[in-house]
Amino acid sequence: MITNLTHTFIYVSDQDEALKFYTEVLGFELKANFPLGPNKKWISVSPPQQSNIEIVLMKAMEGPYFNSETAAEVNQLVNKGILGWCVFECPDIYATYEELRSKGVEFIDPPTETPSGLSANFRDNSGNWFSLKQS
Amino acid sequence: MNYKKEYLYKKIVGTKQFIDRSYRHEISLDVLMNEANISKYHFVRLFKSIYKITPHQYLMSKRIKYAKMELENTDESISSICDKVGFNSIGSFCNLFKKVTAQTPLEYRNAKKKIDVDRKKSPIRHIPGCYALMHHPF
Numbered sequence: 001m002i003t004n005l006t007h008t009f010i011y012v013s014d015q016d017e018a019l020k021f022y023t024e025v026l027g028f029e030l031k032a033n034f035p036l037g038p039n040k041k042w043i044s045v046s047p048p049q050q051s052n053i054e055i056v057l058m059k060a061m062e063g064p065y066f067n068s069e070t071a072a073e074v075n076q077l078v079n080k081g082i083l084g085w086c087v088f089e090c091p092d093i094y095a096t097y098e099e100l101r102s103k104g105v106e107f108i109d110p111p112t113e114t115p116s117g118l119s120a121n122f123r124d125n126s127g128n129w130f131s132l133k134q135s
Numbered sequence: 136m137n138y139k140k141e142y143l144y145k146k147i148v149g150t151k152q153f154i155d156r157s158y159r160h161e162i163s164l165d166v167l168m169n170e171a172n173i174s175k176y177h178f179v180r181l182f183k184s185i186y187k188i189t190p191h192q193y194l195m196s197k198r199i200k201y202a203k204m205e206l207e208n209t210d211e212s213i214s215s216i217c218d219k220v221g222f223n224s225i226g227s228f229c230n231l232f233k234k235v236t237a238q239t240p241l242e243y244r245n246a247k248k249k250i251d252v253d254r255k256k257s258p259i260r261h262i263p264g265c266y267a268l269m270h271h272p273f
Contacts, residue, residue: 007263029200032261034254042262048200092185094140098148 007044009056010085011078012126015041018057021125025103028055047088055086081127093118093134146171147181151193158197159221164190198222199235206244207251213240 012018022028028045031054036042040061044054060066060074077083090096093111097120101107108121108129118134150171154162164175167190171178182190198220205216214225217240222228232240254261 030204032254034258034261036258036262042258091187094144095148095151095185098144099152102148102152 005053007054007056008086009058010124010126010128011060011074011083012057012124012128013059013075013078014126015043015057015059018124018126019043019045022055022057025100025105025125078126078128081123081129083127084121084129084131087119087131087133089133089135091135093120093132096132143173143181144185146173147178147185150178150182150190151186154190154194154197158194158201159219161221161223162194194221195231196235199232202228202232202240203236203243206240207247216240 010018019030019033022045023030027048029048029051031044031046031051033041033043040059042056044056046052046054060071060078062068062071066074097107097111100122106123108123109119111118111120111134116133120132121129122132123129150167153167153170164179168175168178173181179189182193186193188196202216202220205211205219206213209216211219213229217225217228220228222231229239232238232243236243238246250261
């Protein structure tokens with residue numbers, strides 16, 4: 001039986017810039033950052049209070065799983081800003097919204113009351129969008 | 136959100152960001168209250184209602200977080216790191232560090248260094264199997 005989630009993956013346009021965004025802007029913790037060959041790195045971060053889940057910041061590159069065409073398509077989708085990946089939780093959405101906005105984070109929607117509670121949507125610095133919900 | 140609430144949010148968020156910037160220095164409740172410009176009682180109550188922990192607990196968590204980073208990424212002595220992240224006493228730093236991480240600062244550093252050495256030696260062992268295959272051969 002499956003017991004838990006350990007890693008999830010986000011495609012980003014630049015791994016080092018994404019690392020800065022996730023650690024310095026969102027306040028996530030760096031879990032791993034090491035080279036996996038030329039121009040490839042394994043970089044993962046965790047939400048501050050959930051260190052058992054690693055979000056791996058991947059760059060779509062040509063390799064055994066992606067040919068160059070597919071890697072380019074994935075990067076194009078990231079750049080278009082149409083990929084949404086996960087839902088993050090925070091204790092107070094207005095405070096988090098205020099803080100992230102003051103750090104220059106782009107919000108698609110401000111905190112809004114929805115049938116499932118208060119939520120907002122923002123983008124990372126690659127263009128990926130995420131939901132933010134109040135716990 | 137009404138204007139008054141938004142004003143108070145800005146104050147509390149600003150104070151939290153002040154802690155983020157200044158955790159290395161001595162930060163008393165009075166300093167935070169000055170920063171927020173609201174009464175002590177009101178400030179602590181609002182901070183806790185927003186972040187679910189007191190300003191002091193938040194400051195301590197910040198200092199431990201940065202101590203962990205220093206332990207992982209530098210060879211500085213424990214006492215120097217203790218000083219650098221804003222603790223006055225190495226005893227209180229080590230006690231709190233152990234309470235939070237279940238390891239002493241030295242144990243934490245040694246464990247991380249061991250992983251680091253192993254990652255350099257065999258990075259493929261530190262990523263999930265299917266993704267290791269993506270990067271094969273390594």
